[in-house]
Amino acid sequence: MKNLACGCPGSHVRTIEKKSCTSQEASGRIASELRQWPTQLALVPPTAPWLQNANLLIAADCTPFAYAEFHRDFIKDKVLVNACPKLDDCGPYVEKLTQIFTHNDIQSVTITIMEVPCCRGMVMVVKQALEASGKDIPVEVVVIGVDGERRNGS
Template sequence: MAVRKIIEIEEELCNGCGQCVSVCHEGAIAIIDGKAKLVSEEVCDGLGACIGECPTGAIKIVEKKIASSPSLPCGCPSHQLKEFLPKENLYNQQEIASSLSHWPVKLRLIPPSTSFLKGANLLVCADCVAVAYPMLHTQLLPEKKILTGCPKFDPPELYLEKFTEIFTKAQPKSLEIAIMEVPCCRALVKMLLNIRETIPTNFPFKVYTITIDGKIKNVEEV
């Protein structure tokens, strides 16, 4: 048997404030009948980001025994180890030009006031998409300014501050988001939806979900 870390919520101490729900990037916690519940145990990563947000100390990290599996270092699907069969290199006969039009690309490094963001078509891209999706430069990136980041490891307050300022000052023309199919990546969409509610311009945006083997799983307007 292997051991993995997971959160445990003491119902008697929980006051149902919901702060743990808002910081759980995996969507593993929900408020049910006025109490926080771990509703998706399989995706809880055991990192405990929710602990510091709990005002009553109702959440703690525990160790749980699970059946040994080399592909499950923890419960979060983003950590599951997978290996793919070799594919034919479809691009070995031609060189594909980069569609990148600016530098840097990391959200943490780009000032919201930079000139290339003003009135731009923005592509907010989860870090892993650039590695997984082979058609990024031909299908998603052309004529867009890209901002990359990881909602699992970047602090939420960074997104709140920077995107709020970008949306209000740079006033982008359009917004598209490219995320991976793992649950923690969906937090990026949730963050941007929350930010959109706080600004005067309530514009729609498009979300591309990419599978871990590099295909577009679905496209949605939100």
């Protein structure tokens, strides 16, 4: 990871405490399920405390925008990292995920990708990182259609 010359406060690692909210049902608003910051894979330190014993959600960047219930169905009770396998150089992602898998007792990995072919690159990145780490972690792949519908899980 490159050091940011500005020391950007947006890169500061944070745990987000969830408040019990009963007004959610009354207002009709869905509460955020995000449990940590940052989420961009390039910014996540491999030794961030919230990675230890985590159920890891690795989301291709477009999936939360396409799937309306993303917080409720995917982020809840998981630690989120996101990246784009098409627009980004994936080599550093393999290295970062290898470090995350090596230094933490990750319990499970869920990968959300879009149905477009370029998104399959995210699955390959995770498989390469798992192989390099020597860990055997259960992986689920969920495909989201461009129409916002869940296509499958594997």
